[in-house]
Amino acid sequence: MKKNRNKTILYNILFLAVCGGVFLFLWSAPPETTAHLPHDENHEKFMQMDKKEAEKYCGECHAKDKIAPLPKDHPPKYRCLFCHKRK
Structure with missing residues (x-):
């Protein structure tokens, strides 16, 4: 016992x-240091989409020689909303 x-x-x-x-x-x-997806008129349409669907459009503005290109040392670009959370 x-x-x-x-x-x-x-x-x-x-x-x-x-x-x-x-x-x-x-x-x-x-602490989390990755910036959230901006809640502005450029990104508003992506807030309601499924993550994978929204990620298809990221390259339109964030590819090389576009409006807002990503830095050269940026991690893989195919899973944007994995790190950049929506608010």
Whole structure:
């Protein structure tokens, strides 16, 4: 009987340690730094679209030699709304 009680206490301590570790990991995560999709008249039509549908149009303005080209060190350009969240 005492053996089961000790096991229960050990499992509770392990559970609390794991929960504490997950909490500390999430607490120390860096803040989000990626800019949100602007909520202006140029981007308004994309707010109501499905993400993948809206991403098809990003290259019309953000490709090389366009209105607002992306920097050369920008990550892959096919999943814009994965990082640039809608407000």
